[in-house]
Amino acid sequence: MNTHPFLSIALATTLPLASNAIAGEHVDLLVRDATVVDVVAGSLQPHRSIAVRDGRIVAVVDAKQARAYDATDVLDAKGKFAIPGLWDMHVHFGGGDALIEENRNLLPLYLAHGITAVRDAAGDLSPSVFAWRDAVARGELSGPRIFTSGPKIEGYKSIWPGDLEIGSIAELNAALDQLQGWKVDFVKITDNTLSPELFLAAVKEADRRGLKTSAHVPYALTLDEVSAAGLDSIEHLDYAFKAGSPLEKSLGEKIAKGEITSHDAWTQWNATFDPALARAVYTRLAQHGTAITPTINGSRVVTYLDQDDHHDDPYLKYIGPGLQATYTWRVERAAKDDAQAIAKRHERFEKSATVLPMLQQAGVTILAGTDAGFLNSYNYPGIGLHQELGWLVHYGLTPQQALQAATINGARFLGHQDEYGTLEAGKVADVVLLDANPLRDIGATRKIHAVVQHGQIHDRADLDAMLADVASRVARQREAAAKAGP
Template sequence: MMLLLLAALAAPAGQAPAYDLLLSGGMVLDGTGAPPFRADVAVLDDRIAAVSRTPIPAARARRVIDAAGKTVSPGFIDLHAHNESIFQLPAAESRVRQGVTTTLAGPDGGGPTPFGAYLERADKVALGVNVGWLVGFGSVRQAVLGRSDRAPNADELDRMKRLVGQAMHEGAFGLSTGLLYVPQTYATTAEVIAVSKVAGDSGGIYTSHLRKEGLGLLDGVAEAIRIGKEAGMPVVLTHHKAIGKAMWGRSAATLAMIDSARAAGQDVMADQYPYTASSTGFNVLVPAWAFAGGDSAFARRVKDPVLRDSIAKGILDILENDRGGGDLKRVQFASVAWKRDLQGRTLYDWAVERGVSPTPRGAVDLVIEGVLNGGAGMIYHVMDEGDVQRIMKHPWTAIASDGSLSEPGVGVPHPRNYGTFPRVLGRYVRELKVLTLPEAVRKMTSLPAMRMGLTDRGRIAAGLKADLVVFDPATVGEKSTFAQPHQYPDGIPYVIVNGKIEVDDGKMTEARGGRVLRHTPQARQAPPVAFVNVNVVPMDRERVIAGQTVVTEGNKIVRIGPAASVPVPAGAIRVDGAGKYLIPGLAEMHAHVPPGNATDAEITRMLELWALNGVTTVRSMLGIPKHLPFREAAAKGEILSPRIWASGPSFSGGSVPNADSAMRMVRAEKALGYDFLKMHPGIPREAFDSLAATADRLGIRFAGHVPLAVGLERAIQAKYWTIDHLDGFLEAMARGGPPTTPQQDGFFGLPLAADLDESRLPGLVAAAKRAGVWMVPTEAFFEAIMGDEPLDQLVARPELKYVAPALVSGWTNTTRQYRENPAYPRELRQRFIAMRRKIIKTLHDGGVGIVLGSDSPQFWNAPGFSSERELGTYVAAGLTPYQALATGTRNVADFLGNAAETGTVAAGKRADLILLSGNPLADIQNVARRAGVMVAGRWIAREEIDRRLAALVP
């Protein structure tokens, strides 16, 4: 952009003009809220080429506009615009004449669908304004569920998520909801959160027409803030208001809620139109349940005397206490296809015309009749001026119209369609002095631009897009009224959109500079977090550092030091660490991301279970191609997930029966981009030798089971990346020699435990140490199945509520069969467990690397929850709590080769952390006492963990 400025300023005299347009001599408001300054603004192509406090000669420009005595500001940005008629009215004159150059459309849950096709169609139209769109929750829900009053099943929820994800990929700026409206009102908060997370994971915003804006206003605000917090999205409380006399004045409480959320580090703001009347449909006067199933269902219900009576009571309550305001004169018709003479008149007028009592009770049947006729567009005069001004003055309120595109003579719409922005400048700045002019312009320009993520609009500076407005602060104002809305405003002689003059000396031109704007999906940036006065367990060695402040920004730890010396950044989430212990995030090095026909929802659910339990890295041991996009999304921070190391489909006797097939499969998995190869039993020796040689040439590692035909010694010689389950050790120590058939080997060599030559163990350990082979014991898996914990206690483990009941039932039956097998008596099973524990301790003492892995979600190991159980078995085997904890932290960093970025708590390391309510070095089971977790810099407190976990119960 600097090159553009220099080139323009350096154009030699006598040559072609350097600029297309020069706004000369005006007072510039740059959009930031700073005071105005006298400057010339030059435009070249679609950008601002220069902003000069020194006059620029008129000869330098092809066109000069004399802005003396006028204000030059960035084009206004409307955060809540109804563009449903953009193809019929592409010039958007009712907007452009207000000074609006950019709009965010698709509000109230009504975004376009199919999303991408709609935007592509808009690309082909000459638009008067720039337009970005939100994906609408209501549109998505209706596409999947119709107007059903029920919760979606898992597959339906998955479809909704996919539609939102696709829209975000196609350029949506975020997700909008209108939870007042059918069918959105049928959605629970949990459903909205689940769908919103998809938009949040792509950096989208959440704009909410609250579920309640009247008597339930505070609950509606709390719900929107909760949705944004749990979905990880900036929140806009759109067209914020307090409806009904009973709620007048309560904006003080709602704004305090915004302030409280912001103080806690959450990004929450509001937008507002400057009127005491709202505008929406006629059907909001009817309780939402009456519309379940659609219009025909409503028609049937009102014919049923009992149901009609119930509907009537709901209408009466709304007329008296909500949109009706208790006075039919407050309910005005804007557009009525079935009775056009009602347009501009009120429900009171219609009641008098029909000879019924002009009271809420008397109008109930008229409301039902109007709905049956097809409804109407309405204006509801139900807000208080004091609330309007209070909300407007709040520093985090933007101005937005909630208006539709209008053309003269069509209906009697809300005057906001023509007058929102000039009304603020005329009435609330010049006349009432509620806002200063610089602050009002900020609320119309840089503040909404910030919310939309538009870095090249919303301000006046060289290099930014040339969206500009010239207005006269002495005369600017609306002319539209509720009785005569079709009037363009005064005092806005020039509007420029992307360098094209669309309003020229007060007249609309044929120029159309608008464009379709698309949001680029991006991983959201987590706010800074400060753990204050916390005990740090850094895991660089066995120690606890008391009274520290740990600050994270983005996905990095940026500062650690004594609480008194480390400042908390402005706007940071402050976490009280007193009495708590901060450790690195844990790893699960033998995990199973759902394979086979698992849906995206099932995969996402399991990844979230791991993350919510502080597992920030997983190694998936049975991969499929479908896992690879999740690996990438996790790496980019687009989903709540551990980082994923993914294997390909497993190598087994069935998949690689010979050397040639093994070589081809290694090459194929390497080419597909898997991180390593998974070994399963049954691989012939010939095939294994080919596999190992090919993997070595291609530089891809292999890990997992040790096939009987291979044996532990050959596996170590071939430099397995990890030997999992301690597979092969008992076989290598069997006095009668290694078994050759699965029948001889039994359950992981359990029958062999009766007669082992333990003198062989040190040699095996030394060989593993020399070869650099790591071990993943998965010990909790074996001890749950073959141990003495009663089956009823296993089934009662609280974490198993996150496992499908049918799966738990299968585990129960299989475990019972193993324990009741005469070939596996209790004494032999105890010997099996004791020997495995001895192997773990001998491996550790012999310097062989051990990394944490529990084989979740296999037998009795719920994802995430199994980590503390696995660590407990290492302590039972003789490791200290520190040594056990190292297997899931620093050891994993060494194993994966990323010790420079993870594995310990230190400045510069990745912000994967767990906050515990007890010292894990005193008792390893304190790992289960999670007060919160941080995944790639995203802080999730215990309260949020519990809410999210509750939604993951199958």
């Protein structure tokens, strides 16, 4: 029996203690004497041991029952806190074929930060993402489990790369056929050039086929309309704000017709915002099962570029030169704003963030996602989720609610709650080990001592080695780019 006293495991569970352990029952791993963080109940369960076999949890037991197990590896988790593996429910891989390797380098960044699953919300590297998804599932590639939409559905001449562009019901059905053929995990729909009519048709047809949907909401449609049509998740918090104004529909239609800018419309939505109206709409979202992914971190970075340009971020050593170059377009757009426009974007961001606790209180499922990846400036894969959790708490959630948004909520949304999201018998052994209690301070999620993915142990040395390897790869890519010239 091998003992690793240097390794500590933090696990969250809703499982009652096992009472039928057989003396000498063999397991691959026994995490001994952890304080389990129950993210569902918001409680601590001290002095618990977690038995793991074949990548799955066999039981969560007390100290006396733990003696009944004969384990190949024993991890002394005394003084450590255990939570389920984290899920980032909004990431992107993209930037063109030239950046395939730079995107692949992002996978270890997620795992090194305790993120054992990600939801890829579309880009222009779908063939590579499908291959990575399958390779991770087979254990052939190190990284988080990938749930992907494949290319998203849009209208003709979309500004976004890699879309499936449609202009008719026949083309919509063909696109959905193609996505189902690729076995996508959900369908992403956006509103750049897609008509409101085709948007609703896409949501309804995907729902009829049993497919989850995720979307940007067209201005010409209300949140009530898209939720009633069956939309499963709204991406980005600012879409929720306009639902609190009685002018949501009329101003949205004017934006769609080009009669008013979204910035001018927001000023009127803000002036007429009615908390009671917003709560009523949010309650209906909850009743229809429409979740929301706030992606606060990415929005906040761009909003406050005037205060922090992020040029000296230490984390840039993990981001390839090609991916960094994709940050430029948002940075340049923000740089064009004068003092008045900067103040206005600050106000818009902060006011929009005030609806977060209202959504939670109304029963809307909150999904923790970063929007990290290509195009999204200084919004980093890995550390970005921990920053997102910090902002979720800053803007009104409790640490427990933030943890739920990054664990059980994601698993439930994608229909995998039977295997992920909590730590109990029969579920996949995805575990993040923390040095401090995240229910007291959400910043504790950054204090990672070790990660267990599907029963495989990554101690702190392993995680640091992953980070060092990515930094080394990026350094070589930067050197090659410099030699190649402009």
